[in-house]
Amino acid sequence: MAWFKRESKGIITTTEEKKEAPDGIWNKCPNCKKPLHYSEQVENQYVCHYCNYHLRIGSKEYFSVLFDNNEFTELFGNLISGDPLHFVDTKKYTERLEESMEKTGLKDAIRAAHGKINGQDLVIACMDFNFIGGSMGSVVGEKIARSIDYCIANNIPFLMISKSGGARMMEAAFSLMQMAKTSAKLALLSRAKIPYISLLTDPTTGGVTASYAMLGDINIAEPGALIGFAGPRVIKETIKKDLPKGFQTAEFVLEHGFLDFIVDRREMKAKLATFLKMMAN
Template sequence: MEWFRKAKSGLVSQERKNIPEGLWTKCKSCGEIVYSKKMEQYLWVCPTCNFHFRIPSRKYISLLLDDGHLEEMDNKLASADPLKFKDSKKYPDRIKAANDKAGGTEGLITGLAKMGGIPVSFSIMDFAYIGGSMGSVIGEKVARSIERAIDKEIPLIIVSCSGGARMQEGVLALMQMAKTSGLLAVLSDKKVPFISILTNPTTGGVMASFASLGDVIIAEPKALLGFAGPRVIQQTIGQDLPEGFQSSEFLMEKGFLDKIVERRELRDTCISLLKYVWRG
């Protein structure tokens, strides 16, 4: 605990190299230094300020689904490079690096699962994969998960985390907004519920399409939610933005969200909602 006391008083820089990697975690919001095992117990929510750290998509799967189990589907889809796009890297090289880092998810894990015994079509975005950006593969995987919900008449759950549409695929990425939104209209006609869960951050084309079309929209606390980033908006309109702009709490106050739910209550809340709204 000597190290912990010094860490709090800012005396650790010379001794940091002696601390095993990952043993302690510094909160990005309040600066508190917390024992990583304790953070794991708290589901990576800061015990001091309630900041929700971003966690890998597979942790949400174990947290939300019955037995932590998802029957994964559509794993064979892979991004093409129709525009032969190159910035600091060629797009195929960027895809390969992202697949190596994120374990080949192509940015979204999807399949069938159960929540509280109720069968659901479940999808979760992976921010580690090129900033959770939506290219044509993510759009197609989301579309297929909606189609499964339509065909099997089971509720749809999508956990979003995204920086927006993937610029390397240009208009093909933007078209995914229309494709997914159109299918959600069919789902709505069938009166099958869609619960959209927004995590930090959910922005851009994802927020402007399926993420904001849930019958019930819930978000984790203090998540950044919006279309363009605050700096871009501020520069465009030439005005100061209100306090807390684009946070979950701000959107809740303006009527955009139905509920802000802490991570440890997400599963129980979803199950309660499903039992309340679903006939299945």
């Protein structure tokens, strides 16, 4: 068994002494399956440098990409969902919330913050898919509504970054109410002539697509993002027709007039700064 342990020339290695790479340093691109080092992901703004696939990221990463020097003030950070319906499926909704908060370090599926992009003030509300699938509950709607009120009070443009599986079933009608609530608030923002940019990322579906995600003065998306309302199976059963290939991709949605631009994440900050300057003038 000597070949398990070599001691010649001062080298001592055993299988017990082998060190594994810490979790999170390497992962695999979901598209091309090639290994990506974490430092390379950060440097390339979480875009695969082999195939340009835009990796799914959350509010922490988007804030670091967009805000100048990653400096911002978080808004309404202490809001937590209640359990008005006392929902129980395989487990209590309150237990699901506690598990998600512990796992992600987030209070809910959205964070809002005020900072600067190339010196221009901007409020960003960004959804996090890792928190119960980025589902839209009462806290998501309330944070968006309060962010819009903050923008109106301070005359600051608003950017909404959507990433969601749709309405949160555990809150039922309370979740669906957020569609009308946020849409009404956006109407007030428009009346105040304050710019609203909507950024749709992978995936943006359900009631989020059917409300605030599609109401921007400018609607933009990242390349390859899944954008839709219902799933392909439901749509096919409803219309009784075969669906075109890739019909829920950002590129298809742009071609059919529901988006204004598709913007690479590495160019996003510069593009947003240009849009803000243009609308301010």
